[in-house]
Amino acid sequence: MNKLSGHHHISMLTKNGKQNNHFYTTILGLRRVKKTVNQDSPSMYHLFYGDLTGAAGTELTFFEMPVAGRTVRGTNAITRIGLLVPSSESLLYWKERFQQLEVEHSEITTYAGKEALFFEDHEGLRMVLLNHQGQETPAQWQPWDGNDIPQEHRILGMGTIEITVRYLSRTVNLLQDLFHYTVIAEKDKETVLQSIEGEVLGEIVVKELEGPSEKPGKGSIHHLALRVATVEELQQWDTKIKELGLDSTGVVDRYYFQSLYFRDRNGILFEMATDGPGFTVDSAVEELGKELDLPPFLEERRSEIEAILEPLE
Template sequence: MHTILGHHHISMITKNASQNNHFYRHVLGLRRVKMTVNQDDPSMYHLFYGDKTGSPGTELSFFEIPLVGNTYRGTNAITRIGLLVPTEESLLFWKARFEEHNVRHGEITTYATHKALKFEDMEGLQLVLLVSNGVKAGHWEAWDKSEIPVEHQIQGMGSVEMKVRRFDELRDTLIEMFGYAEISRTDHEAIFQSIKGEVFGEIIVRQVDGPTERPGRGSIHHLAIRVKNEEELSFWERQVRARGFQSSGIVDRFYFKSLYFRESNGILFEIATDGPGFTVDGEIEHLGDNLDLPPFLEKRRKEIEEKLNPIVEHE
């Protein structure tokens, strides 16, 4: 049986890698598990943050585009990322931390049936902390060098929100092609799970009319969903093409293999394999310390490094 195992990673756009690095490492306490470049445009950084090893389901990734403009919010976009924390006490910890670090945030509330705390990063990316009640994303491992106590550390990705004009078309893609379960439904919103009962594969779809979002800094580029291996990926490539979607075909990203397609509203999905992972070219204790390049770009290292601005560590 072919199953989507949950979220793999999610990719965003940042204007400033140094500020981004400070927020996700030193405010949120995530580990920078890979500092590399966009393989399709190696003039820009591609940064990954996650748990101890950047295991599937924990990875937040960012492309640095220094000249990018503002995001103009709208529909037909991925609009919010849920991050799992262990307990309601964790929400109190994070609310105090956000106040200490001048992070824009709301009050403790409920979001998609979970106790929650909404917040934004320094570029307006919309996020929400969700109480997991003991559920961890993927193979999450605590990172003992995090600035966050282990009992309050972010444990990977939870609910991901999408706004679309053509609700039923995205619903059909999730249910009929990928096998997601619809677990709740109102007139203009539904919650889907890749594995019923598991929040780490949850997608919230909202039907919203209006102009299409214009992406910029703080916008979400795509969501990657998990499959076990390349054999599974080949199966899903056939399903994508059978439904009439254009696919990138299978692409070897060195750290995983994947394919890309846009569903009918224009939402970009990636389907990515669990392995081989970020330890394929680095030891666990040194993940993210230096610029790593896939083998096909290694011969261009000098040229690539000359075009990248060094990431500055802020106090």
Template sequence: MSQIAGHHHISMITKTAGENHHFYRDILGLRRVKKTVNQENPKMYHLFYGDLTGSPGTELTFFEIPNAGRTHRGTNAITKIGLFVPTQQALHDWLHRLDEHHISHSGITSYADREAIHFEDPDGLRLVLLNGEKDTLPDFWTAWPDSPIPEESRILGMGPVEITVQNAKSLSATLEKIFGYTLAKHTGEGLLYQSTKGHAFGEILIVEQDGPVEKPGKGSVHHLAIRVKDGEDLRYWAEKIKDYGYDILFMKDRFYFESLYFKEENGILFELATDGPGFTVDASVESLGTKLDLPPFLETKREEIERNLKQID
């Protein structure tokens, strides 16, 4: 039986790729596993960060849009990203690191019924570090040995992703009836759903909020990608989505994975992405993220693409 195996990746907007790279690699200690371009607009960088190989569930990805304005926050948007660390002590270590880099934070508080630290990246993206010591996390998530963060404190991968909507009932029905998510609990923030019952690595926290719809800009989330096994599985889910009444916006082989996109009733954009072939399909583990990688269908345009991109480390 097909099952959504958790988060695959999540994609955001950044204004400055260089600053983004410094923050996520040098301060948060994630590995940049792929430096490539937006396949629909190759004049735009698409950067991927994660564990040693960019395993599914660890990937934070960013489109660089230099003229992006500020986000006008509101409802019908993906509003927060949880990131697991190993222990309570790791949270205390992160308090010192955030202070050291003059990053404002909440101190140790709570989120989704776990100990947590809330903070923002340079673009205003809302992030939450979470104590994951009581959670069973994927054993294939693999530490990047060159991270500036000691292994006992490093960010492991994605936890609950918060989605704020005007109609929580509709989004709940989408998760339950199409994808088989189960309601784990009512938290102080909202409804916590799990793609795999009893496991935290695919959680979605639904917050119901009326009012103006968010106007995206730098630091906003473009879409959440959830994880499917392979191309055959992807086509199975495409039929389920269409049978439910949603349109498939498009399906595409992105070389590193296959994907499809749809929007649910509140306007939240979801992607379904396959586990493979992964980022080592055109690079060794050792060289991941060090050069501009292009899928074969863009390789013939490399000279033009590189000419239109501002060089980054």
């Protein structure tokens, strides 16, 4: 069985798609690479932001839920998203930008052994910029030029993801024993693991916290997707997951990629997703994210769906 090659995407809840679109495109300078709907509930937007093509490892995705309340923070949840920037100078640039644009942020500090700048979006979603120290990024990551961020300071892609759980060993053992993550650091009630040793783009920090489980709402993280190369590998993982006694959805065709979903024994929702076919399956690169794209099985409902959705611009 091949090792996982890092994060694929991460998905959150937002109360307002228009405000969400503004924050991630105008403030963070990401490209909206796909404007589509939740395939299981097509009355709500599913928005994808990332690099030029929305390559695996760069994608932040949001389900718009207008009825979403506030998040009540707690344990048994994915609790922070790390985003990579090129250098220490980049962190200084973003600190100044956040000050000017009134984005909640910290002083420059450290996180998981890396120079870091904590911040939150307008709905309280917790994130952290991490200094990637000029290291190479995956070949498929391509910068998006349609923003006002200097090229040398743009967000590169996903880095460390934080998961907070009531029982540390349950999640750590799953990542180690099933998915062959390597433990690179341990301290009291915290373990850092990497899918590919030395590569932060597949890094997960698991923290132990007693108390009530998080109550999700706007700005909460719904699931983390792990990157799988092919459908054949995905099917093999499905078998392994079920052999452990965990429930799996089996392989689901999401049109832009193939997926499966399962929860670990702390209730953390993971997705596993293939690289392809990708977002250009129904759009030219230059047209990505401009119009509402629907998978073929929803196309006949386009008029109905478009009548429900509020314009983002």
